[in-house]
Amino acid sequence: MADFNTMELMISIAARELENGASVGVGTGAPCAAAMLAQKTASPDLVIMFEAGGIRPRLPEMPISVGDSRTFYKASMAGSMGDAMEACSRGFVDYTFLGGAQIDIYGNLNSTVIGDHKKPKVRFPGSGGANDFASFCWKMMVMTPQNTKRFVEKLDFLTTPGWLEGGNSRMESGLPEGTGPYKIITDMAIMDFEPESKRMRVISIHPGHSFENVQENCGFQLLKAGHIEQTAPPTDEELRLLREEIDPYRYVIGR
Amino acid sequence: MNTVEAGQGVLFTDPDPDKARQFFRTKNRKMIRKVMELKDAIEKFVHDGDYLAIGGFGANRTPMAACHEIVRQGRKNMGFAGHTATHDMEVLSAGEVYNRLDVAYVIGLEARGLSACSRKYVESGKVEVTEWTNYSLTARLKAAAMGVPFVPTRNVMGTDTFKESASKIVECPYTGKKVVLMPALYPDVSVIHVHECDVYGNARFKGIAVSDIDLANATKRLIITTERLVNHDEIARDPSSTRIPYFLVDAVCEVPFGAYPGTMPYEYFSDEVHLKEWLAVEKDPDEFKAFLQKNIFGCKDHEGYIAVNGGAKKMRDLRAKELLLSREV
Numbered sequence: 001m002a003d004f005n006t007m008e009l010m011i012s013i014a015a016r017e018l019e020n021g022a023s024v025g026v027g028t029g030a031p032c033a034a035a036m037l038a039q040k041t042a043s044p045d046l047v048i049m050f051e052a053g054g055i056r057p058r059l060p061e062m063p064i065s066v067g068d069s070r071t072f073y074k075a076s077m078a079g080s081m082g083d084a085m086e087a088c089s090r091g092f093v094d095y096t097f098l099g100g101a102q103i104d105i106y107g108n109l110n111s112t113v114i115g116d117h118k119k120p121k122v123r124f125p126g127s128g129g130a131n132d133f134a135s136f137c138w139k140m141m142v143m144t145p146q147n148t149k150r151f152v153e154k155l156d157f158l159t160t161p162g163w164l165e166g167g168n169s170r171m172e173s174g175l176p177e178g179t180g181p182y183k184i185i186t187d188m189a190i191m192d193f194e195p196e197s198k199r200m201r202v203i204s205i206h207p208g209h210s211f212e213n214v215q216e217n218c219g220f221q222l223l224k225a226g227h228i229e230q231t232a233p234p235t236d237e238e239l240r241l242l243r244e245e246i247d248p249y250r251y252v253i254g255r
Numbered sequence: 256m257n258t259v260e261a262g263q264g265v266l267f268t269d270p271d272p273d274k275a276r277q278f279f280r281t282k283n284r285k286m287i288r289k290v291m292e293l294k295d296a297i298e299k300f301v302h303d304g305d306y307l308a309i310g311g312f313g314a315n316r317t318p319m320a321a322c323h324e325i326v327r328q329g330r331k332n333m334g335f336a337g338h339t340a341t342h343d344m345e346v347l348s349a350g351e352v353y354n355r356l357d358v359a360y361v362i363g364l365e366a367r368g369l370s371a372c373s374r375k376y377v378e379s380g381k382v383e384v385t386e387w388t389n390y391s392l393t394a395r396l397k398a399a400a401m402g403v404p405f406v407p408t409r410n411v412m413g414t415d416t417f418k419e420s421a422s423k424i425v426e427c428p429y430t431g432k433k434v435v436l437m438p439a440l441y442p443d444v445s446v447i448h449v450h451e452c453d454v455y456g457n458a459r460f461k462g463i464a465v466s467d468i469d470l471a472n473a474t475k476r477l478i479i480t481t482e483r484l485v486n487h488d489e490i491a492r493d494p495s496s497t498r499i500p501y502f503l504v505d506a507v508c509e510v511p512f513g514a515y516p517g518t519m520p521y522e523y524f525s526d527e528v529h530l531k532e533w534l535a536v537e538k539d540p541d542e543f544k545a546f547l548q549k550n551i552f553g554c555k556d557h558e559g560y561i562a563v564n565g566g567a568k569k570m571r572d573l574r575a576k577e578l579l580l581s582r583e584v
Contacts, residue, residue, distance in 0.1 A: 028366040052339070052465050065312070065313045065341075065365045065525075066365065067311075067315040067463060068314075068315050072462060079463065080464040080465060081393045089390075089408070089409060108414075117419055120378060126358040127359060127387070128359060128360035131388040131410055132388050135409060157415045159416050160414065161411075161414050164413045173433070174434070174435075175413060176409050
């Protein structure tokens with residue numbers, strides 16, 4: 001087995017979720033690396049969209065901003081934020097990858113504040129396009145390292161919708177039908193959501209980890225799938241592409 | 256339409272389209288020369304207490320020269336649209352220019368990290384905050400551009416982002432589904448940086464538009480900073496390239512490298528070394544004060560700022576980076 005770090009592992013797993021011909025709304029960093037890796041492996045026709053208006057670029061290198069020139073390099077269109085977000089709103093965009101300071105059992109995310117909103121202990125950037133992508137894209141995924149500070153019983157602020165309060169609450173809220181969190185990829189495991197309760201459920205565990213140690217690093221009780229897979233590690237080819245072509249300066253995989 | 260739920264956030268601007276129409280009725284329709292120095296444009300059109308919006312996205316095609324001039328002139332108590340406001344917000348926070356903030360994305364500089372200065376100012380209690388999202392602010396500008404009081408969207412429902420916004424959830428009279436009404440945002444004044452503009456304000460830019468077309472239509476007053484002035488004949492030769500028509504524009508300021516240290520598509524890439532320097536010096540108040548003196552208050556204008564940061568040689572390097580010239584062997 002090749003030697004790899006957790007960032008390389010998470011990006012490789014994420015890339016495998018993006019099937020050929022699908023469309024994905026991404027930000028900078030790990031999500032963008034995953035989309036680029038998917039394009040260079042099983043999904044050459046993956047359509048990458050950036051919220052600032054870049055539509056189907058041929059990314060020459062990792063963008064540093066979701067609006068820099070690389071996000072519309074040799075693209076189909078250098079459009080507007082409305083063009084990108086309204087394509088999501090109309091149901092054209094299959095996947096998105098998000099992250100946050102906190103995540104709860106229903107896949108809701110906080111990227112706004114720690115503490116009270118009026119007098120925050122810590123102020124974060126806010127939604128950006130995350131709430132929009134999570135509201136509109138068919139399947140929302142999260143890529144994040146896992147610990148009890150991040151995986152919490154109760155969010156300080158619900159910035160971005162997951163399954164809200166579980167059950168049918170997302171549907172009842174008025175968000176577009178058939179959308180919602182799909183998979184959570186951490187540095188230890190892959191989770192999905194139990195279809196009725198919409199609670200987070202472990203479906204695959206990465207090499208070197210156990211359910212017990214995944215649970216220890218989570219602030220709420222995880223469900224356990226009937227059959228838990230062992231996550232396949234990154235292949236030599238995935239690692240080569242990541243290190244040589246996608247992120248040669250290790251901006252993301254060096255984190 | 257009955258309101259199902261109302262956000263509790265403060266609405267900093269009036270969404271009434273008739274009041275906006277009364278204002279737009281007074282704007283000059285004549286194609287007159289509007290060229291002036293940036294310093295004069297900021298003095299004339301950007302006032303204390305105004306609600307300000309900045310074009311571009313993050314540090315991309317963002318009118319940084321204008322942000323510096325606003326700080327240099329000491330504007331205060333402004334409202335500000337944090338529509339992926341990154342380095343522009345960092346500069347405006349250094350001047351404590353605003354005290355009302357519509358948040359979509361603030362404080363961060365995306366992959367580069369967080370601005371200690373912006374964060375400290377927003378956490379200080381001096382700033383009133385209402386929460387939105389990037390698309391929510393796009394929709395609000397779109398409503399204003401349409402001349403209507405709101406447009407419906409389907410984001411934010413069920414979240415605290417909605418609760419701390421000033422949007423409202425209603426039941427759609429056609430489908431019975433819930434939709435969110437995003438109130439029109441008519442900024443008092445906005446600045447947009449473009450590639451080319453004629454002396455009358457007919458402007459064109461390349462690359463992504465972000466929300467700048469709607470912003471240009473929505474804002475009451477508009478300052479254009481441009482990399483280059485071009486002849487009106489050039490605009491008339493190719494009118495399908497005009498993105499902003501003259502009658503929206505109040506001032507045209509020729510500011511080469513006006514988006515520096517951000518990116519200007521097809522012209523120059525962002526100065527990542529200098530942007531990192533901003534983020535680093537903010538952590539030490541004394542160092543930051545000296546840095547602002549050197550880079551903003553001690554500079555007469557944007558030319559002065561560029562001169563202390565590497566001048567023409569630096570701009571040539573950033574152009575090579577933008578064009579990926581090193582790949583052409």
